Amino acid sequence: MAASESGDSSSSPTNANQTLIIHCSVDDESASTSKVIITGFIKYSYRHLYFYTKKGKVVEKDPCCILDFYVLETIQRKGIGHQLLEHVLAIESDRTGVGSFDQCCYDRPSPKLIAFIKKNYKSTKENLQPNKFMIFDQFINQLG
Numbered sequence: 001m002a003a004s005e006s007g008d009s010s011s012s013p014t015n016a017n018q019t020l021i022i023h024c025s026v027d028d029e030s031a032s033t034s035k036v037i038i039t040g041f042i043k044y045s046y047r048h049l050y051f052y053t054k055k056g057k058v059v060e061k062d063p064c065c066i067l068d069f070y071v072l073e074t075i076q077r078k079g080i081g082h083q084l085l086e087h088v089l090a091i092e093s094d095r096t097g098v099g100s101f102d103q104c105c106y107d108r109p110s111p112k113l114i115a116f117i118k119k120n121y122k123s124t125k126e127n128l129q130p131n132k133f134m135i136f137d138q139f140i141n142q143l144g
Contacts, residue, residue, distance in 0.1 A: 003013045007028060011027045014091060017046065018043055018045040018067060018140055019043065019044055019045065019091075020041060020042075020043045020052050021041060021042050021043075021081065021087055021088065022038055022040075022041045023036055023038070023039050023040040023041065023080055024035060024037065024039060025037050025069075025085055026038050027048065029074055032104075034053060035052050037072075038072075038078060039071065039072045039075055040070055040072060040075075040080045040081065041067065041068065041069075041084070042048045042066065042069045042070075042084040042085060042087075043066075043068040043069075044062055044064060044065060044066050044067055044088055044104075045064075045065055045067060046062050046065065047062065047063070047065045047131060048060065048061075048062050049062075049063065049065070049105070049129075049131055051133075051135065051139075051140075051143055052129060053140060053143045054140055057143075059143045061101075061143070062098070063103070063104060063105050063139070064088075064092050064099075064103065064105075064106055065102045065104065065105050065106070065133065066088070066104055066105070066107065067084075067107045067115055068107075069081070069085070069106075071084070080115035081116055081120075082112075082127070085101065085120075085132075088104075089101065100138070101117060101121045101123070101136075102121070102123065102136040102137070102138035102139055103138070103139065103142075104132060104133045104139075105129075105133040105134060105139065106134040106135075107132065107133055108132050108133075109112060109126075109128075109134045114134070120121055123136050125137045125143065126129055127140060
């Protein structure tokens with residue numbers, strides 16, 4: 001089950017509002033009570049950022065940025081993280097044309113997030129920019 005919350009209904013890709021998508025499950029320990037457990041979440045937004053190309057040129061862009069991404073450790077490696085990121089990509093593909101993981105940038109990625117992306121999306125080359133956002137070769141190639 002996933003819930004989505006956005007701070008603004010504006011369709012401008014440069015607004016600073018963030019969208020939070022929460023993945024939940026129901027824990028049925030007994031027939032009389034059920035608990036809803038938050039099992040993961042992903043938060044994203046569009047940000048105005050500066051990037052360096054391979055040639056050292058500075059380029060301004062307003063990409064989709066994955067700001068926070070977490071799945072409960074006890075249920076990792078069960079596809080929930082993949083579902084969350086694919087849900088973001090589906091929403092943004094319809095809204096703005098961003099439909100691939102390498103069209104996004106990732107804020108201060110953890111080693112686990114980098115390993116997750118390499119495993120699920122077969123990425124080979126990540127690039128940590130001076131602004132602490134990680135981007136991929138495809139993103140860099142689009143910068144020029």
